[in-house]
Amino acid sequence: MASNAKPSGGLNGAYYGPSIPPTRTHRSVGGRSSACCCDPCGCLLCSLFKLIFSIIITLGIIVLILWLVFRPNELKVAVEDAKLTSFDLSNSSNLNYNLSLSISIRNPNRRISIYYDQIEAVALYDGSRFGYDGSLPVFFQGHKNTTVISPRFGGQAVSLGAVSGTYEREKKEGNFYVDVKLNARIRLKVKFVKVGHFKPKFDCKLKLPVPPAKGGSPATVFERTECDVDWI
Structure with a gap:
């Protein structure tokens, strides 16, 4: 005989289990x-x-902080005097020359001294190099000190290049324009500490009176010329 019993609990045959916890x-x-x-x-x-x-x-x-403490100032370089006793162009490219300079280098700093370990001078005319002086002495420069160096250029530059046009024009005008460059290698001394090496370059663009004939005097006088200082 079939049983007519119903599930107890009044759930109408459905079963509800425990709830599923949320995923964390x-x-x-x-x-x-x-x-x-x-x-x-x-x-x-x-x-x-x-x-x-x-x-x-x-x-x-x-x-x-170091700059505020020591306040470094730029070097002051100038050509104080220049004597061009010979500057003759022959065969359109060979230059006979004799040039002597007096160049002052001023260290305006109160707390920085300078060692000049090497310094050389090069002379150029119309972009062509014609003279070199590598015999300049090394020296030490103290605080607020001015040192004078005397580069000299003499001899003959062979096959200087196409400068005859510039030479003839400037000779008629009464002045030759010569570029003198100084290449230095220095060290700085701050108190008891030496700092280096630096390679500043000094560029001096000179206006030189044409040398007079023998027994004569130049038509113009050389004027003191300041030089550009480049630390790069």
Whole structure:
């Protein structure tokens, strides 16, 4: 005989089990996710960049402090006197010359001294080099000191180049325009510390009176000329 009994509890045949707990999302400690931990190379580059940036900032602050303490001033260079006793162009390209200069170098700094380990002079005319003096003595220059050097150029420059047109024109005008460059290698002395090496260049653009004939005097007189100083 079939049983007509119904399930107890009044659930009408449906069964409801315990509720399913919600799925949790795992987060890193502190509630933040670190993408860097997933990319070790990225973390290394980021740390390296921060280190380099910190070093640059620190060096900049040190340089600024040193500049404020010592207040370095630019060297003052000038050609005080120049004597051009011979400047003759023959065969359109061979130049016979005799030029002597008196150049002052002024160190205006109160706390910085300078060692001149090497200094040489080069003379150019119309862009062509014709003279060189590498025999200038080395020297030490103290605070607020002026030192005078005397480059000399003499001899013959062979195959100087196409300068005859410039030469004839300037000779008629009464002045030759010569460019003298000084190349130096120096060290700085701050208190008891030596800092170097630096290679400044001094560029002196000269207007030289045409040498007079024998027994005569030049039509014009040389004027003191300041030189440009380039530390690059």
